Amino acid sequence: MTDQDGITSRDRALFEAGIKLGALYHQFMGTPVSMETASKLEAAIEKSVSLQPWVNHVKVRIDREKLRANANQFKYCELNGEMLDVMVVVTYERVEVHARISYDEDMKYPLMRIERITTL
Amino acid sequence: MTDQDGITSRDRALFEAGIKLGALYHQFMGTPVSMETASKLEAAIEKSVSLQPWVNHVKVRIDREKLRANANQFKYCELNGEMLDVMVVVTYERVEVHARISYDEDMKYPLMRIERITTL
Amino acid sequence: MTDQDGITSRDRALFEAGIKLGALYHQFMGTPVSMETASKLEAAIEKSVSLQPWVNHVKVRIDREKLRANANQFKYCELNGEMLDVMVVVTYERVEVHARISYDEDMKYPLMRIERITTL
Amino acid sequence: MTDQDGITSRDRALFEAGIKLGALYHQFMGTPVSMETASKLEAAIEKSVSLQPWVNHVKVRIDREKLRANANQFKYCELNGEMLDVMVVVTYERVEVHARISYDEDMKYPLMRIERITTL
Numbered sequence: 273m274t275d276q277d278g279i280t281s282r283d284r285a286l287f288e289a290g291i292k293l294g295a296l297y298h299q300f301m302g303t304p305v306s307m308e309t310a311s312k313l314e315a316a317i318e319k320s321v322s323l324q325p326w327v328n329h330v331k332v333r334i335d336r337e338k339l340r341a342n343a344n345q346f347k348y349c350e351l352n353g354e355m356l357d358v359m360v361v362v363t364y365e366r367v368e369v370h371a372r373i374s375y376d377e378d379m380k381y382p383l384m385r386i387e388r389i390t391t392l
Numbered sequence: 393m394t395d396q397d398g399i400t401s402r403d404r405a406l407f408e409a410g411i412k413l414g415a416l417y418h419q420f421m422g423t424p425v426s427m428e429t430a431s432k433l434e435a436a437i438e439k440s441v442s443l444q445p446w447v448n449h450v451k452v453r454i455d456r457e458k459l460r461a462n463a464n465q466f467k468y469c470e471l472n473g474e475m476l477d478v479m480v481v482v483t484y485e486r487v488e489v490h491a492r493i494s495y496d497e498d499m500k501y502p503l504m505r506i507e508r509i510t511t512l
Numbered sequence: 513m514t515d516q517d518g519i520t521s522r523d524r525a526l527f528e529a530g531i532k533l534g535a536l537y538h539q540f541m542g543t544p545v546s547m548e549t550a551s552k553l554e555a556a557i558e559k560s561v562s563l564q565p566w567v568n569h570v571k572v573r574i575d576r577e578k579l580r581a582n583a584n585q586f587k588y589c590e591l592n593g594e595m596l597d598v599m600v601v602v603t604y605e606r607v608e609v610h611a612r613i614s615y616d617e618d619m620k621y622p623l624m625r626i627e628r629i630t631t632l
Numbered sequence: 633m634t635d636q637d638g639i640t641s642r643d644r645a646l647f648e649a650g651i652k653l654g655a656l657y658h659q660f661m662g663t664p665v666s667m668e669t670a671s672k673l674e675a676a677i678e679k680s681v682s683l684q685p686w687v688n689h690v691k692v693r694i695d696r697e698k699l700r701a702n703a704n705q706f707k708y709c710e711l712n713g714e715m716l717d718v719m720v721v722v723t724y725e726r727v728e729v730h731a732r733i734s735y736d737e738d739m740k741y742p743l744m745r746i747e748r749i750t751t752l
Binding site: 509 | 639657744746
Binding site: 278 | 518519522523524526527528529530531532533534535536537538539609611624626629
């Protein structure tokens with residue numbers, strides 16, 4: 273399907289998936305988190321992303337080993353790109369995009385990538 | 393009590409209370425929130441602030457009327473200073489400080505203020 | 513052009529454009545800004561976005577009238593979605609995407625949209 | 633000087649100094665920065681902090697060696713607590729507080745501390 277500007281549903285679905293990943297990453301980086309609070313923070317991020325248009329699924333995982341390794345003497349650390357793994361599913365009209373943030377150890381980079389594009 | 397630099401426990405307690413309010417405000421501003429997710433977000437902010445040194449109590453309230461008034465067509469809005477009311481209690485050695493963020497309608501400003509200083 | 517997963521350069525260009533808009537929005541919302549500092553903040557946001565992969569142009573404009581209207585008694589305000597207009601050009605391989613954030617008064621929403629997709 | 637609640641100018645000056653450090657830290661963490669853009673970002677943070685009430689001086693330094701060490705393959709990194717050194721001077725009535733953020737390597741912690749309190 274193409275609208276008057278030549279922009280398709282697939283284009284929009286991908287653009288929207290990118291927005292969601294970029295937004296959540298920069299919103300939540302730096303949040304204090306510990307072993308005890310990690311699951312609550314995961315749930316709060318999921319809820320917050322789910323509110324946004326065209327999101328139909330979000331799964332957030334904070335790596336507990338990295339969390340432990342990064343903990344300061346007060347037993348917490350700031351959420352950073354190394355410990356975050358997020359999968360978002362965006363559906364725009366009939367196109368479904370699975371996109372993900374996960375840390376690439378070689379690149380030293382929280383890589384955001386398209387995992388799958390499906391037409392329903 | 394005074395350490396070698398003339399800095400007292402009371403000084404430190406007030407400084408730490410200010411840090412906590414400034415930090416949480418700028419960390420969570422802009423987070424997507426709705427009537428359905430507000431209580432989870434309040435809890436996540438409370439947990440996150442509680443992790444930090446010398447915090448012994450935090451109470452976060454997001455004003456539901458303002459949330460409703462600010463909601464966009466997707467039925468959510470971004471957390472902003474108008475809708476946030478936070479009370480933090482910091483205890484440093486024997487000094488307890490109650491500090492608060494709440495929106496001052498006249499000043500158009502999310503006012504952070506010291507509510508009470510007590511020596512235990 | 514299609515890679516082994518059926519993901520094209522056009523797909524990637526759109527995904528990356530979305531990431532940049534979502535990221536900058538949530539990074540800079542809440543930054544204190546005034547009539548005197550607005551142009552420096554615009555430049556700092558442009559620089560920061562330009563560093564990211566596949567960005568070849570960024571133009572940030574903070575609406576001075578809204579800035580003035582939002583100013584508190586200390587003559588500054590926090591950057592918010594109402595006053596921000598950003599245009600980003602992302603080029604991934606031979607596909608160029610022009611994308612934009614601007615506030616939609618009717619929707620009460622900082623709308624992020626694809627303005628143009630060109631194959632070079 | 634003591635107001636009706638027993639809160640002194642010194643108390644307020646310390647509270648305000650804490651607010652400024654907590655706020656800037658959580659506002660700017662995660663901002664993309666490189667060797668080429670570091671000085672502009674330092675200036676933008678300084679400007680933004682200077683706008684706030686009772687701030688009379690701010691000096692921001694981003695550690696260039698750590699910036700280089702943290703750079704990814706795209707030659708930039710996200711601003712983090714390890715590379716940031718900030719000094720803020722807050723003056724409330726006749727009390728001047730020098731406060732600072734700098735990374736404590738032993739504690740693995742971006743330590744915020746009071747450096748000096750002076751009555752003018």
